[in-house]
Amino acid sequence: MRLLELELPLLKRELVGLLRTRKAFWIVLLVLVFSSVIPLLNWPSGRSGWQGGLRTLQVFASFFFAQLTTAIFLVPAFTAGAIAGERERDTYDSLYTTLLRPSSIVLSKAASATGFILLVLAFASPAAFVLFFLGGLQLESILKCYAVLTAALIESSIICLYHSMSSNRTAHAAMRGYFWVLFWNGGLTLLLQLCWGLAFVILGRQSILGSGHEIGMLLMVSSSPYVPIGFEIFAGGRTGGVSASLGVKPYTAYLAVSGLIALVHFLLLLRRARVPEIAKPRWLERRAARKAATAQTRPIRRSLLTRFLIRRGDLGTPILSNAVFQKEIKAEFFGTLRFRRITFWHPLLLFVSILTVALGSGGSPTWALAFITFTGRCP
């Protein structure tokens, strides 16, 4: 009761503030229109006839995947500004002067952001249940898909909120939020698959078979919401060897893993919220001061290409001599050596890993590479 009393004022303020925005209205409208269009376009008609259960399953899969993807991309847009925005508006400190506990502030922010997205999903749910009348999928499977969807949303909201807490600017929080949400909702599965492929190539087939194979499969299944939804729709939740030997169904494994990730992020978030921002350890403050002092005196390190473009711009080369372009590459973060290194070496490492897996799987390198890129598995 005490918890509710503490949380309600801020939660109400956040949720009402969000629901009154024009952005919220348009999002609800668009999601409703899109959700209604799917059953309307796929409803059996006398002229075309109905192609049976497989078609319904395809429609269900498209519906849930579209909802999941849209929700994943909407979450950072709503949660990134939750705490970083308060900092930008200089209202963050004033929140701490109220009677609200830090945990209440964090809970209210998380609940309002997640609540709105869940509300949008609830508005779209009649479309899913209309499709249920076409047959092909049990009610239990639809509910399991919604459970996975909700878990993915809660996990993504808490991850974004954590990055909002760690960032001083909303734009930075949004970028970090998008990166980590995509990583935890699909990127990790791709990375695991890539590691699997590399282990296959480097260590050989025998080394990765056996119990390690099943645990690896379970990790892949439980690290992305798309996989359990796909299994639930097309295979009725069965995963063959994995379920049989480990006794875990994909959606149960996903709920457990996403719950764990969300819990860890939430605890980290609470820890950050409880520690006042002014009371950092002395060594940390000293390090920050040292870093700030060197940042002021140290010249910006730019890549070779940036320096070349600046020089050509100074010489009056068309396009490159544009004053705004010159300002962008001289002053903004994407002109720095660090950004160039990150955006060049990380993708290159990824591409080379994919190429290695492609080569190890035999056959023509280009064909194997294309197969892996477009199907996500080794030929």
Next chain:
Amino acid sequence: MIFLVVPSVAASGFPREREQGNLDFLRGTWLTSGEILTGKFWGAVYSGLGVYSAALWTLPAIAVLEVASGPWENDRSFLGHPDRSLSGLMFSAVLVLTVSLIFAAALSTTVSTFARRSLSSLGLSFFLLLSLLVLWPMFLVLTGSDGSMEEVLGVTHPFVALGYAFFQSQEKVLGYLIAFFACYSVAISLLWGIAHESARITHERDE
């Protein structure tokens, strides 16, 4: 990766200037709104060059390995010329990557001319790209029952266009690539026009 990196940098182009109070300063100079827009657009393209160049470095490696692995199969030749197949494939990949980079930069810059806040701009840019890459193919798969859906996707979706370069029969690849290039050129020109008009209107309104 281009579709992730470019919007996250370019979508906040104009709102960032507005939030930091630099936009009024920029308008106070002799620069026209077109020049400001051009600068922002090339800045956006430049932000994605890291990923783009990583892909370009990988392509020659694939080509070398492909040549070393043996003769190119006839059924995967490009334009009916077995000796040009690999160069054709490389050309297709470079074309799709370049068009995707310029399109992502144009879309993000255009959205940033409308939005007042970085977060809205970022969210809208990602949503529009998501619509193109995920929702549009899903919509076509759900509605299209005949073969026309594949053709539309091959022309409008960069991943499918790239996939066709790998898997489609040689006669169709050039047609798809030309149509893809034309479609995206029109889209980029349209976005450029919208961005230019939006920047001009905002400039005049603020004055």
